Amino acid sequence: MKTQWKIFAEGIGEPCFVIHYGEVGLKGENRSFFEGQLMKNIKMAIKDISKTSMLKYHGRFILPLPSPELMEPIQERLARVFGIVYFAPALLVTQDIEHIETAARHLMANLTFSSFAIKTRRAQKRFPLSSQEVNIRVGAAVQQQSGARVDLSNPDVTCYIEIFDNKALVYAQKIPAAGGLPVGVSERAVSLLSAGIDSPVASYKIMKRGVKLIFVHFHSVPLTSSASIENATKQVEFLTQFQYHSKLYLVPFLEVQQQIMAHAPKDYRVVLYRRFMLRLAEKIAYRERAKALVTGESIAQVASQTLSNMQVINEVATLPVLRPLAGDDKEEIIQQAKTIGTFHVSIDPYEGCCSLFIPKHPVTRAKREVVLEAESKLDMDNLLKEALSKTEVLKFHFPKTEQGEAL
Numbered sequence: 440m441k442t443q444w445k446i447f448a449e450g451i452g453e454p455c456f457v458i459h460y461g462e463v464g465l466k467g468e469n470r471s472f473f474e475g476q477l478m479k480n481i482k483m484a485i486k487d488i489s490k491t492s493m494l495k496y497h498g499r500f501i502l503p504l505p506s507p508e509l510m511e512p513i514q515e516r517l518a519r520v521f522g523i524v525y526f527a528p529a530l531l532v533t534q535d536i537e538h539i540e541t542a543a544r545h546l547m548a549n550l551t552f553s554s555f556a557i558k559t560r561r562a563q564k565r566f567p568l569s570s571q572e573v574n575i576r577v578g579a580a581v582q583q584q585s586g587a588r589v590d591l592s593n594p595d596v597t598c599y600i601e602i603f604d605n606k607a608l609v610y611a612q613k614i615p616a617a618g619g620l621p622v623g624v625s626e627r628a629v630s631l632l633s634a635g636i637d638s639p640v641a642s643y644k645i646m647k648r649g650v651k652l653i654f655v656h657f658h659s660v661p662l663t664s665s666a667s668i669e670n671a672t673k674q675v676e677f678l679t680q681f682q683y684h685s686k687l688y689l690v691p692f693l694e695v696q697q698q699i700m701a702h703a704p705k706d707y708r709v710v711l712y713r714r715f716m717l718r719l720a721e722k723i724a725y726r727e728r729a730k731a732l733v734t735g736e737s738i739a740q741v742a743s744q745t746l747s748n749m750q751v752i753n754e755v756a757t758l759p760v761l762r763p764l765a766g767d768d769k770e771e772i773i774q775q776a777k778t779i780g781t782f783h784v785s786i787d788p789y790e791g792c793c794s795l796f797i798p799k800h801p802v803t804r805a806k807r808e809v810v811l812e813a814e815s816k817l818d819m820d821n822l823l824k825e826a827l828s829k830t831e832v833l834k835f836h837f838p839k840t841e842q843g844e845a846l
């Protein structure tokens with residue numbers, strides 16, 4: 440069903456979005472922290488469109504809509520704010536049955552349906568009619584206007600009426616949003632972003648749990664072109680719309696790769712690259728006070744992602760390594776990338792740093808002794824220090840001004 444934009448009408452209440460968020464497990468202080476962060480994030484997400492302040496009541500936010508043209512752009516932004524379960528265009532009216540009925544009739548007149556239900560919830564028990572009496576009265580008015588039948592178990596459209604404090608809210612179209620938890624409530628993590636298909640999806644899933652990400656990309660410029668950097672930059676630009684401020688660390692990896700090539704067996708290269716990536720990412724994580732690392736690995740998708748190799752790679756990390764795609768098939772990951780919107784950026788052709796110098800048959804059961812033997816020939820501390828000292832950091836903001844600056 441098309442979203443209804445015609446909620447504006449002279450004299451019938453105040454148009455607004457009513458915003459519903461998940462309540463599971465939210466108690467006491469935890470709840471106000473969650474609500475505070477969500478409200479902050481919503482304001483940030485729409486600050487270039489509207490600055491009207493929101494109201495909070497009984498586990499919902501009300502965002503007043505100053506004009507009809509703002510509905511569509513605000514809807515697009517709200518759909519991407521983690522923590523919102525759904526939202527609805529609504530009319531806020533005074534607590535009076537005449538006004539409630541007029542608002543319901545107005546909203547329902549703009550929809551097509553052959554069956555409907557009215558569902559009333561009263562948080563204000565002083566209202567003279569019971570919920571059931573409101574349902575019957577408004578239901579009769581809507582029935583007379585539309586000719587549709589009442590169906591309480593499987594209606595085409597449900598009109599919700601919520602009575603609280605000294606106001607009432609009426610709405611008939613719920614728009615599903617991203618769900619999850621507001622970014623910022625679950626601390627920080629460093630995401631290893633290759634600019635392939637998987638790592639942006641992994642990043643999205645972790646952000647969705649309320650984690651603020653810092654991104655790290657390893658590149659082999661000047662031996663490769665800067666295409667992988669451009670790709671990672673585009674991905675971070677896109678992903679920043681879910682967390683509003685991002686940093687991308689661009690780590691030069693060529694020197695590390697060349698040293699590994701010179702000292703390690705060919706089939707162990709990828710395992711060693713990955714161990715260095717984790718070590719470097721972890722140093723950045725400590726600097727950023729991040730509590731975990733994130734990768735786009737999926738079990739057995741490629742040789743470096745067997746459990747044996749993951750074990751040997753993981754050993755260098757002291758922080759937890761989150762692998763949200765561990766159990767997903769490639770096809771499922773591609774589907775998720777399409778839904779999120781990262782897929783079209785990922786498939787831009789590029790030479791990643793790890794497509795270079797990769798043998799045809801990498802080891803699938805890496806042995807720790809072989810890895811340690813190869814690493815003992817490297818000047819580890821210096822390699823890590825050098826790579827970090829040449830690392831560049833880019834900053835991203837959403838929304839941006841037309842000049843691309845932070846608002």
Ligand code: ATP
Pocket residue numbers: 630631632633634635636637638639655656657658716733734735736740741743744791792793
């Ligand atoms: P992706 O689609 O994310 O590139 P992939 O299937 O190509 O994943 P690999 O190339 O083996 O798998 O990489 C596994 C994970 O290691 C990636 O998901 C990413 O988290 C990390 N990674 C790999 N290459 C890089 C890189 N150049 N910079 C940052 N992280 C990387």
Ligand code: MG
Pocket residue numbers: 633635791
């Ligand atoms: Mg890759």
